[in-house]
Amino acid sequence: MSASLPSSVAPAQLECPKCNASIGYFDTKNSTFFVCPTCRTFFEYENEGPPRIINGFKQVLVENPTLLLGTVGTLLGESYLVVGFILKREVRYPAQWIEYMLLDQATGAYVQLAVFEGHWMFVEPVQGSYQVGLPTSRRAYVFTNDTNYALYNRYQQQVLYAMGEFDWNILDDEKLNISEFIAPPYMLVQERNPRTKKSEWYKATYLEPDTIQAAFNLEPQRMPWREGVGAIQPAPGEASWPALSQFSLVMALVIVVTQALFLFVKPQQQLLSQQFSSQALTDTNAAAAAVAGSNNVIVTPSFEVQGPAALEFDLRSSLSNQWLEIPVSLVNEKTGQSYEFTKNLEFYSGVEGGESWSEGSQSDDATLAGIPSGRYHLNIYPATEAGLDLPIDLTVTQNTPLHSNAILFLLLLAIYPGIQLYRRYTHEQTRWLNSDYGPQEAAE
Incomplete structure (x- = not known):
């Protein structure tokens, strides 16, 4: 198979015990289990005596692995050689993934690259062990270094296919109970042998596909497509x-x-609070209206503004199927300068088709900003339907906090x-x- 052709020359050779094909391998000190790339025979050879055939893999790969045997790459600052490839699946579910065995060329230590649906993890063994909290619960966890790892998966695995060389019998992996605990972008993996009750631990770190691509100098089309969300894929914007x-x-x-x-610096202060009628005028208002030259104007009492300030005007009226237009003019009694605004209040309600409805509002507000200091009053020119006498509640406040x-x-x-x-x-x-x-x- 083309997938088994190394990109660097293997230093040692041995003969397949079944088809007699020549097999190259790299770790002459530790590798004792091999898969023939020609007939897919899995056998053991310890440099003494004849090789021992263990099994044969019937599965045929549809396409070549992303990382070819013998490929050298620099990952996380270390130089690694790809020496093995294992295709696995969960026993209960059809989920399949690939594990690449990487040999550290400087230390001779082994690490793994696992890839599932385009999501890559760098997996390395951990010295010692961890204490699992609530081990029989669905909420089992591992707490270490101020990080809580939550239980993500429990399963047994089946080896479907393999290529290359290994320092252990990869079929023994099928006897293990696997537990995965995650704290993205990290994972702790417990491999427990139910017969001996012993566990081995591994720590996985999520790697972005472009990291793998750069490390092994791969063409973009060689990279598997990333699907969904990986078990320990960092959330968007994790770093920031x-x-x-x-x-x-x-x-x-x-x-x-x-x-x-x-x-605190400019506390809210009420300058005016009064009720007027849209028709009737008090004696004071009538006299002021005469000065203003109109019998339709309501003139309020004077008030002081400590400016520059923002004034808020709250206008209300008990309307019922009526409208009311309220033009307002704020007049500086010393300079005669005026500031105007107009508010329209209307409120209608009724019952139609057995359902009640309403529209409009009986209140509204306005804000005038940057009003200078001085003595002011308001001229109000209410207008509504002829003959109606509607109450107008007016409140003026200074330094009203603009919560909006x-x-x-x-x-x-x-x-x-x-x-x-x-x-x-x-x-x-x-x-x-x-x-x-x-x-x-x-x-x-």
Whole structure:
């Protein structure tokens, strides 16, 4: 097979005990198990006596592996040689994955590259062991170095096919009970032998496909397509998320504190609160109206403004299937300068088809900003349907906190973190859909 042709020359050769084909291998010190690339015979040879045939793999690969035997790559600062390839599947489910055996050319140590649906993991053995919390529970976990690893999968495996050389009987892997605990981008893997009750531990680290591609100088079309969310694939923006979330919280706190300081430095002050009639005029208003030159104007009492200030006007009326137009003019009694606005109140309601409905509002508000210091009064020119006499409640306040501005800033500040938070949430939901031990399973 072309997949078995090494890109570097193997230093040692041996003969297949079944088809007599010549087999090259690299680790002359430790490799004792081999797969013939010609007849797919799996056998053991320990440099003494005849080779011992163990089994033969019937599976035929549809396409060549991504990493060919004998390929050399620099990964995580170390030079590795690809010496083995194993195709595995879970016993209960049809999920299949590939494990590449990598030989560290400097130390002679072995590590693995595992790939499932285009997601790559760098797997290396761990000295010692870990304590599993709630080991018989669906919420089993491993806690180490201030990191909690949650149970993600438990399974037994079947070896479907292999190529290359190995320092252990790869079929013994089928006897192991595997438990995977994740804390993305890391995974702890427990391989437990049910007969001896002993466990071996491995730690996996997620690697981006372009890291693998660069390490082994692969053409893009050689890389397997990445599907879905990997078991330990980092969430979107994982590297920047802590800084982004901290920055957003700090800025939100600044906005809230700034709003509170404005309230403290310039506390809200009520300048006027009074009820008027849209038709009837008091004696005071009638006299003021005469001065203003109109019998339709309501002139309010005078009030002082400590400026420059923002004034908020709150207008209300007990409308019922009626409308009311309220032009308002704020007049500086010393300079005669005026500031105008108009509000239209209308409120209608009824019952149609057995269902009640309503539209409009009985209240509205307006804000005039940058009003200079001085003595002011209001001229109000209410207009409504002929003959109607509607009450008008008017309140004028100075330095009213513009909560809408603070809310707007907070909303703008939350847009990008909110998008990232949603992407991270859906990422996690998708990750755990591939597990029988996810939060959604525990809740059922």
